[in-house]
Amino acid sequence: MKTTAPKRPLVGAHFSVSGGLHKALESASEYGCTAMQIFTANARTWKPKKLTADDIDAFAAGCEQTGIKEIASHTAYLINLAAPDPTVHERSCAALKEELNRSTALSIPYVVLHPGSHKDSGMDVGMEKITDSIRRIFDEVSSCTARLLLETTAGQGSGIGHTFEQIAEMLEKIGMPEKTGVCLDTSHIFAAGYDIRTPKTYERTLAEFDRIVGLDQLSVIHINDSKSDFGSRVDRHEHIGYGKIGIDAFGCIMCDPRLSKIPKILETPNPKGEKDWDKINLQTLLSLTSRAKCSKDRS
Numbered sequence: 001m002k003t004t005a006p007k008r009p010l011v012g013a014h015f016s017v018s019g020g021l022h023k024a025l026e027s028a029s030e031y032g033c034t035a036m037q038i039f040t041a042n043a044r045t046w047k048p049k050k051l052t053a054d055d056i057d058a059f060a061a062g063c064e065q066t067g068i069k070e071i072a073s074h075t076a077y078l079i080n081l082a083a084p085d086p087t088v089h090e091r092s093c094a095a096l097k098e099e100l101n102r103s104t105a106l107s108i109p110y111v112v113l114h115p116g117s118h119k120d121s122g123m124d125v126g127m128e129k130i131t132d133s134i135r136r137i138f139d140e141v142s143s144c145t146a147r148l149l150l151e152t153t154a155g156q157g158s159g160i161g162h163t164f165e166q167i168a169e170m171l172e173k174i175g176m177p178e179k180t181g182v183c184l185d186t187s188h189i190f191a192a193g194y195d196i197r198t199p200k201t202y203e204r205t206l207a208e209f210d211r212i213v214g215l216d217q218l219s220v221i222h223i224n225d226s227k228s229d230f231g232s233r234v235d236r237h238e239h240i241g242y243g244k245i246g247i248d249a250f251g252c253i254m255c256d257p258r259l260s261k262i263p264k265i266l267e268t269p270n271p272k273g274e275k276d277w278d279k280i281n282l283q284t285l286l287s288l289t290s291r292a293k294c295s296k297d298r299s
C-alpha cells in the first residue's frame with residue numbers, strides 16, 4: 001500500500017524580534033512552528049524603521065535554515081486608514097506603505113491589517129476611506145509582493161471589519177484580489193457575534209464566511225480563545241481551551257481539511273516568568289490534529 005508522509009500542520013505564534021528580525025525565526029523553529037507572525041517595526045510608535053542589508057540577509061538565511069515560509073507581519077496598532085484626522089490618516093498611509101515595502105524586502109508573504117476605526121464619521125465614510133487609501137497605496141508600491149490581509153475585528157468602539165459583509169465590501173471596493181485577502185481571528189469573530197463553540201455552530205459560521213467573503217480569500221487564521229463573552233464586541237485573547245470559546249471549536253478548526261493549507265497563528269500572551277504558554281498552546285493545537293481525533297470529530 002502506498003503511504004505518504006504526513007504533512008506537519010501549519011501552526012505558529014507571534015514571536016518577538018528583539019535582537020533582530022531573524023531571532024523570531026529561531027524562536028519559531030525552537031518551538032517546532034511551521035508558521036509565525038512578527039512586527040517588522042515597533043507596533044506602538046510611528047517611528048519609521050529602515051531595514052539594513054544585514055537585516056534582510058539574516059532573515060533570508062533564517063527562512064532557508066528553518067524552512068518556515070508561512071510568515072505574517074502585523075501592522076502597527078496606530079495605523080488607522082479610516083481616521084478622520086488628516087494627520088493621523090497621512091501617517092497611517094505612510095506607515096502601511098513602509099510596512100508593505102519592508103515585508104516585500106523580507107519576502108514575507110502576508111501583511112495583516114486591522115481595517116480601521118471611523119471614530120464618529122460613520123461606517124460608510126470609514127470604509128470608503130480605507131478602500132481608497134489601500135488602492136492608492138498599492139499604486140505607489142507597485143513592486144509589492146506581500147498580500148495585504150484585512151483582519152476580522154471584534155467591533156470595539158467604532159472599529160470596522162466586525163461583520164463578514166464589511167470585509168467582503170471592502171475587498172470588492174479595493175478590487176485587487178491578487179493583492180488582498182483575509183485574516184480571520186477566532187476570538188474577534190466570536191466577540192463580534194459569530195458562534196463557533198460547537199461543531200454545528202462552527203459549520204454554520206464557516207459556511208456564512210464562505211458565502212459572504214469566500215474561503216478562497218482566507219490566507220491566515222489568528223487562533224485565539226476569548227476572555228470576553230460571545231457577542232460582547234470586546235477584544236481580549238485567551239489561551240486555547242481556557243476561554244469562552246472552548247476547546248471544541250479548535251478541534252473543528254485543526255481537523256478541517258478546508259483549512260489545512262491556512263497557517264494558524266497564536267496571538268496569546270507569553271510573558272516571561274510564567275508558564276511557557278506558547279509551548280502549551282501549540283501542544284494543545286497539535287494534540288487536536290491526531291488522526292483519531294480528526295476522524296472522530298467528522299463522524
Ligand SMILES: [Zn+2]
Binds near residue numbers: 151222267
Ligand atoms: Zn488577531
